[in-house]
Amino acid sequence: MAEPFDVVIIGGGPGGYNCAIRAGQLGLKTVCVEMAETLGGTCLNVGCIPSKALLHASEAFAAAKNDFPAMGIKTGKLDVDLDQMMAQKAETVKGLTQGVAFLLKKNKVTHIQGKGQITGPGKVTVTDADGKTQTLDTKHIVIATGSQPSTLPGIEIDEERIVTNTGALSLKAIPKKLVLIGAGVIGLEMGQVWSRLGADVTVIEYLDRILPGTDNEVAREARKIFKQQGLTFKLSTKVTGVEKLKTKLKVTTEPAKGGAAETLDADIVIVAIGRQPYTEGLGLESVGGKTDRRGVIETTNHFTVAPGVWAIGDCIEGPMLAHKAEDDGAAVAELIAGKAGHVDYNLVPGVVYTNPEIASVGQTEEQLKDAGINYKKGKFPFMANSRARTNHETLGFVKILTEEGTDRILGAHMIGAGVGEMIGEICVAMEFGASSEDIARTCHAHPTKSEAIRQAAMGVEGWTMQM
Numbered sequence: 257m258a259e260p261f262d263v264v265i266i267g268g269g270p271g272g273y274n275c276a277i278r279a280g281q282l283g284l285k286t287v288c289v290e291m292a293e294t295l296g297g298t299c300l301n302v303g304c305i306p307s308k309a310l311l312h313a314s315e316a317f318a319a320a321k322n323d324f325p326a327m328g329i330k331t332g333k334l335d336v337d338l339d340q341m342m343a344q345k346a347e348t349v350k351g352l353t354q355g356v357a358f359l360l361k362k363n364k365v366t367h368i369q370g371k372g373q374i375t376g377p378g379k380v381t382v383t384d385a386d387g388k389t390q391t392l393d394t395k396h397i398v399i400a401t402g403s404q405p406s407t408l409p410g411i412e413i414d415e416e417r418i419v420t421n422t423g424a425l426s427l428k429a430i431p432k433k434l435v436l437i438g439a440g441v442i443g444l445e446m447g448q449v450w451s452r453l454g455a456d457v458t459v460i461e462y463l464d465r466i467l468p469g470t471d472n473e474v475a476r477e478a479r480k481i482f483k484q485q486g487l488t489f490k491l492s493t494k495v496t497g498v499e500k501l502k503t504k505l506k507v508t509t510e511p512a513k514g515g516a517a518e519t520l521d522a523d524i525v526i527v528a529i530g531r532q533p534y535t536e537g538l539g540l541e542s543v544g545g546k547t548d549r550r551g552v553i554e555t556t557n558h559f560t561v562a563p564g565v566w567a568i569g570d571c572i573e574g575p576m577l578a579h580k581a582e583d584d585g586a587a588v589a590e591l592i593a594g595k596a597g598h599v600d601y602n603l604v605p606g607v608v609y610t611n612p613e614i615a616s617v618g619q620t621e622e623q624l625k626d627a628g629i630n631y632k633k634g635k636f637p638f639m640a641n642s643r644a645r646t647n648h649e650t651l652g653f654v655k656i657l658t659e660e661g662t663d664r665i666l667g668a669h670m671i672g673a674g675v676g677e678m679i680g681e682i683c684v685a686m687e688f689g690a691s692s693e694d695i696a697r698t699c700h701a702h703p704t705k706s707e708a709i710r711q712a713a714m715g716v717e718g719w720t721m722q723m
């Protein structure tokens with residue numbers, strides 16, 4: 257009988273492929289089983305990467321249309337070539353998914369294409385597209401099967417006119433009227449893409465606010481800005497049905513608390529009401545694994561499902577983000593190799609890649625209030641930052657929250673152009689247990705937008721200098 261593998265990883269998304277790479281680096285005999293044709297999971301194929309490709313291209317279009325004239329740049333008549341925009345997106349996706357295949361090979365990881373099913377302790381049966389099966393013997397199994405879009409009862413997704421993120425990233429034409437269900441991260445990112453390209457976008461949200469979970473002051477500012485940019489929000493509203501007519505869709509809504517129904521027309525409806533773990537046909541029960549009522553795989557110490565069975569990424573607790581899945585993957589590979597592996601979920605940053613961007617890490621003001629923690633706050637607007645003024649990117653602010661008494665940074669929340677790149681400074685500071693004074697006394701280059709972070713940090717003790 258052949259030697260068993262050290263690790264069989266089920267799923268080749270950011271969780272799975274990073275776990276595989278790290279396991280390979282640590283000398284473990286590793287297999288990564290992926291049922292899709294390409295590696296990279298949701299993130300590379302129908303998530304982070306294609307959405308950012310469309311956000312970047314549509315932002316460039318909007319800048320050329322709205323911002324170039326004031327900077328003295330003349331263009332001819334602008335137009336959108338949607339096929340080319342989609343082609344450049346596809347090219348990026350292809351390059352990156354091929355890059356993952358290369359990295360697996362480089363780290364001596366065996367990539368098997370097929371659907372993996374756990375058939376007992378140390379056993380994974382893989383079924384390929386032709387129905388051929390093989391059973392792998394392994395010391396460890398890592399479940400990295402990710403997530404899928406949640407759906408609404410009575411609304412039938414066809415990925416043509418009523419779509420999830422998958423269809424929303426590949427529309428064949430710019431819709432005249434687009435309705436988005438859910439004012440979360442996908443709703444706002446996709447809403448901006450299609451609005452910039454010319455669609456009339458309405459976002460319907462069940463709650464009375466957008467971006468639940470985000471610091472409320474930031475979310476309120478975001479809503480104000482996105483409204484000015486042309487998005488229409490219908491908050492505290494539920495969608496009760498979408499009727500497919502030959503030439504249009506009829507969306508029926510009601511106030512969330514009940515009341516008179518309304519209808520609105522749409523060419524396309526995007527359903528973006530959250531995601532749920534994907535565990536279909538996984539065979540979790542064969543090793544005594546369980547899911548909770550939301551479908552999340554239950555784990556102890558973050559990652560352990562059963563002896564020799566681990567789970568990581570979107571299918572377990574914690575934020576459903578690619579970098580969190582990545583960190584889970586590396587930590588589990590290290591634990592399997594007998595090293596220390598740990599991920600601090602409080603220090604996982606979140607970024608919404610709209611314009612302006614929204615970035616946060618640590619606790620929000622609402623969370624601190626709920627926990628009864630006394631905190632101090634420093635805030636600095638980009639309007640007073642010289643680089644932002646020079647670039648005409650004055651919307652938004654940086655806010656830093658610290659513990660009263662110790663000055664330790666507990667959270668940072670920003671909205672502004674490029675803040676997705678700036679949040680890393682706070683992540684590093686928080687990892688090292690920094691105080692606001694540590695940042696306030698650190699020299700930052702001038703003129704940069706990161707000076708706004710320094711000024712906000714100064715603001716915690718009331719010595720902001722540039723406002």
Ligand code: FAD
Nearest residue numbers: 267269271291297298299303304372402569570576577578
């Ligand atoms: P996935 O990426 O979902 O990968 C799981 C893989 O497992 C899939 O390839 C699937 O085919 C495979 N699989 C499942 N079951 C089996 C099986 N039984 N056998 C074999 N293979 C199997 N996150 C960010 O951090 N930044 C972003 O900008 C961002 N943008 C996003 C935009 C959109 C539109 C969406 C939908 C998501 C976005 N995310 C973003 C979230 C991010 O995509 C996920 O958090 C991340 O992909 C999770 O990684 P994962 O490895 O846990 O799961």
Ligand code: NAI
Nearest residue numbers: 438439440441442443461462528529530531576607608609
């Ligand atoms: P989400 O959880 O961010 O937002 C879903 C929104 O839908 C919420 O505001 C929720 O209140 C609302 N909602 C739920 N049920 C509803 C209903 N019946 N009617 C109306 N509104 C309803 O989920 P989303 O946008 O689908 O994205 C899924 C996940 O993918 C995100 O949570 C995030 O983890 C990840 N993602 C991350 C991105 C990033 O990091 N930039 C980009 C896109 C997705």
